[in-house]
Amino acid sequence: MSELAGLRVAVAGLGPMGRGIARVFAEAGAAVTVVDADEETTARGQAKLQEEGPPIKVDTAAGVTDAARDADLFVEAIVERFEAKLSLLDQVRAAGNAGLVVASNTSSLSIGELGKAYGDPSRVLGMHFFNPPTKMRLVEIIRGARTDAAVVGRAREWVAALGKTAVLCADSPNFIVNRVCRPLYYESQLLVTQGVAPQVVDAAIKGALGHRMGPLELLDFTGLHTHLGSSETALREFGDPRYRPIPLTRQLVRAGTTGRAAGRGYYDYSQGKPREAQAAVLRQPSESSARVRFAGSDVSTEDGDLTVYRTNTCAEKDIEAVRELARRGRVVVDSSAGGWVEHLPAGAGWVRLHGTGENGFAEVVSDEVAGIEPAYDVVDALGAVSVPVLALPGLVVDRVMHTVVNEALTLVEEGTAEAGDVDLALRLGMNHPAGPLEYLDRTGAAAVLAGLRGMLAGFGDPRYRPAQLLVRRAAGSRR
Ligand SMILES: NC(=O)c1ccc[n+]([C@@H]2O[C@H](COP(=O)([O-])OP(=O)(O)OC[C@H]3O[C@@H](n4cnc5c(N)ncnc54)[C@H](O)[C@@H]3O)[C@@H](O)[C@H]2O)c1
Known part of the structure; x- marks a missing residue:
């Protein structure tokens, strides 16, 4: 018998998230009741839920209060508007179900504030499912300052019984994933502002880090307006200028070019798929018999035709060493330290190598303005796939x-x-x-x-x- 047999779950809001959440609980054996804004939208949501996968037993309730009355867990996945959630919580409270656990799937609102509005913050927590809930294994559990530890413990058990993985997060803006990824998006957008094409940014991140989608392609997919909204929340809540939105994104949102759904965002979808644009900027290595010798503060190998000097910094000692190597032959710096834009000797190359052998991938600095020619001899000798980047601090x-x-x-x-x-x-x-x-x-x-x-x-x-x-x-x- 399923671990969730006997658990009664009510789900409010039958958008993509609510439907997915209702389905995963029902498939795991819980008794699920769903409700949307009114009878008509509830019926429509139920029909859609049934069409999205194998038919499944899910009941509908006449209203929110009815749904909450006999439930053990109430999951709200209604529109992301504070006032709407408050009025929903009033209806839940009207059920008078003291043992109910109330979970919000909110992406941005404060769990503490929702808990206070509900009247019993000890019973309220965040259960942040990822889209689509039927496929994504992660659930962020958000513990409000006054959420009861036993309530958090039960939520963790339910998530485990769904076959999913829970991570625990304090009640903090953007929670874990969306917060840690803020700089992934900010830096990618800034790179575009500074002259690097979106497909170059995405190809570099995918090639070097093995991400399935590039950050700009992902932003387009999510919608630039959604990202802008969470940036504004982060800036307001943390009061730290590092969260401020990127002006280019604001311009794109104002122009209605909000991403894939709009046909245009960082990519223009009438011109083809982002994947194709990214593949087009990758350079495959040519045959080469040149031998590479590695040097640097912590490496030194035998003689070769060209020397790669590897360093995290562009300190006086690095500059001296590279100058000396350049006097003796061909030298290429392997570094992302921005100081090299000013200190690279004439004729020297600049790359940043990621991975080795078959997984070899390189960023190759190719910057006409800065007078830096791409060092393709090194990537050919190493058999690395590469992408040309501008001479900016940190590269991509x-x-x-x-x-x-x-x-x-x-x-x-x-x-x-x-x-x-x-x-x-x-x-x-x-x-x-x-x-x-x-x-x-x-x-x-x-x-x-x-x-x-x-x-x-x-x-x-x-x-x-x-x-x-x-x-x-x-x-x-x-x-
Ligand atoms: N879409 C995502 O990728 C995603 C991911 C994680 C979390 N979330 C969060 O999940 C929630 C739902 O997201 P979504 O994309 O499914 O939303 P949505 O806006 O597509 O759907 C919301 C549903 O709630 C219904 N609704 C509105 N007011 C209601 C009320 N008072 N009572 C009952 N139903 C009501 C609407 O009719 C609609 O069917 C939001 O809080 C959102 O921030 C969304």
Whole structure:
């Protein structure tokens, strides 16, 4: 017998989320009742729910209060408007069901505030399902400041019984996934503002990090207006200028070019699929018999035809070493430190290598304005697929990943979520092959800190201010 047999669940709101949530609970054996704004929309929602998959036993209620009266769990997935949710909670409370657990699927509203409005904050929590709930395994459980620990515990058990994975998050704007991904989107948009084409940004992120979709393609898919709304929430709630929206996105939203559904956003969908545009900017390696020798502060291999100097920084000692190598032969710097735009010797190349062998992928700096020719000899010799990028601090991949890691550490530092849950959330909620803190462990805190400080110096923007937890970790790893 299913672990959820006997559990009575009411779901309010039969949009895509409510329908999906109703289906997963019913499929797991719970007795599910659904309700929408009125009888007609409830009937329409029920019909749609039945069409979306195998027919399933789900009852309809005449109204919200009726649905709440005999339920153990009430999940609200109605429109994302505070006033609408408040009036819904009034109707739930009118049922007088003291043992009811009330879960909101809100993406942005405060659980504490909803709990207070309900009249019994100990019974209210967030159960944030991902779209589509039938496929996505992750559920963020949001604990309001006054939510009862036993209520959180029961919600975790129900999520497990659905065959899904719960992560725990404090009542903080954007929760885990949407918060940690803020810089992924901000930096991608800023790169476009600074002259890098959207398909180049997306191809670099997919190629180097193994993400299934590029961040700009994903923004278009979600809708730029939705992203802009959550940026405004983050800026208002945190009061930190690093969350401020990117002006280009605001312009696109005002022009009605809000993404894929509108036919145009960062991509123009009349011109083909983002995937095709991204494939077109990738360069496949040519045959080469050249041998590469690696040098740098912590590497040194045998002689070769060309030398790759690998470094996280563009410090005096790096500049000296590269100058010396350039006097002796062909040298290519492997780095994302922005200082190289000014200190790369004439004739030297600049790349950032990710992965090796068959998975070899490289960003190759190709910047006419800065007078930097693409070092295709190196990527050919290494057999790496590559994408040309501009000479900007952090290039593309490190710029995005270092800021994402910094955001993840900020979340951990402030106690919003634990490191393990942050990684799990990004793996399951975004399909990232590795969580940001796993990435940090692999890369090293000192490298990420050097990257952020380089960007802070290069851009002069508080977006790149390192979290104190990162500074402390880097110091700890040195001692
Ligand atoms: N769409 C997503 O990707 C996503 C992901 C996670 C969470 N969420 C959140 O889930 C909730 C629902 O999202 P959606 O995209 O399914 O919404 P939607 O706007 O498509 O659908 C909302 C449904 O609620 C109904 N409704 C409105 N007022 C109601 C009331 N007073 N009582 C009962 N029903 C009412 C509407 O008729 C509609 O059917 C929102 O809070 C949203 O922020 C959405």
